[in-house]
Amino acid sequence: MRRSVSIVFVFLAVLGMGLPLAAQQFPPPFQEPYTTASLWNDLMRGNTVYKGGSLPYTGIAGARERTADKQNPPVTVLSCSDSRVPPELVFGRTVGDLFVVRVAGNVADPFEIASIEYAIDHNWTKLIVVMGHQNCGAVVEALKTDDPPTPSLVSLVQRIRESFVGLPLWPEKDRVERGVKANALSSAAYLLAHSTVIRKAVLDKRVGLIVAYYKLESGEVEVLQQ
Template identity: 35%
Template structure:
């Protein structure tokens, strides 16, 4: 009996060692990959790079990244090298508050690498104290220069809030209640299948979240007034992958 327990322990220990080795990105790199990796981006954001960036430059960087994403000309990154280079610290350029939607892969759509951006994700890209704390950390403590609130086309959370979906979960109901004000501000019949109406609510919710962040975080609004941080709202199109900036005070979109 004792022998069996001892053998089981040895087996589990061996399994643990094997699985640890398998999760090490460096060990999975083949010789062929190592040979071509010299062309890839291995560098990461440093304190100096972060200090030298202005909020406007960060915004331009993200929008340029989105252009590369749309045109299929994304940077070639050595992610293993970036993992190694960021082990001891991070100096991200931006904080992006986005929805959890699987069709909005934030680093991809802005063509960013390891250590480049903080991504805060919650269904319907709303804010609450915990999320505000996360954003305040990124901007006020870790030195990021831009806060982007990113809504997206055909958002399931916004649709569920419009439909007042009730699945018997007080947690989901509490989450969707954050969207109610943005819905009520938009004129028209409450209909999630009306694409134009849905888009107006989605964009209004982004603007509302931006306003709420300014009102509820003196750290973020203070940094913004000092010009150290820029806060913007944006909309991601599931149709063509394009990110468009939203105006602060209306539901209209800036077209570039």
């Protein structure tokens, strides 16, 4: 009896010592070996903390120091420029964790594709996340029948419009959400269609590809395709 009590005591003591240690490090490093599932789980763990409303970041100076002369971010994110969708916060990650390409409407053209290819070529990327978000202004503009006021904006919304397959059948109340989701899926397909480097890496299963949808109110990230 005494033995089992002392074992329980030791267990509790170790647990008690472990908690502050765990609390001291946020976010914990990505778990190796990197797979699509392990990286996504780590992103979702960070997202759960973010949804809770506070991120207990620690070790930022250490992360800066470790990455000052090198980086190895295993996740590349293509997401919108929208100020309400900061990937590092949404996924609860820190300096050196994410290679992020942000552009209004999370669509890719040569420079965005080049950025993603650069990270793959350096053998950093193991997972690409293409993330659209609730109430995306770029998608709202693309859904309008009038064109926006500048040639650059017109070419952006025209690209987004290409993804609106079946638009006349979409119920009015769901149009923005359906547009955002169609655009995110189309944007991921565009990467595969227009970059041999990305396509080969994904087909060879060296790099995973997940399409996601971010909800502004709850902070939740939903998987659309993987």
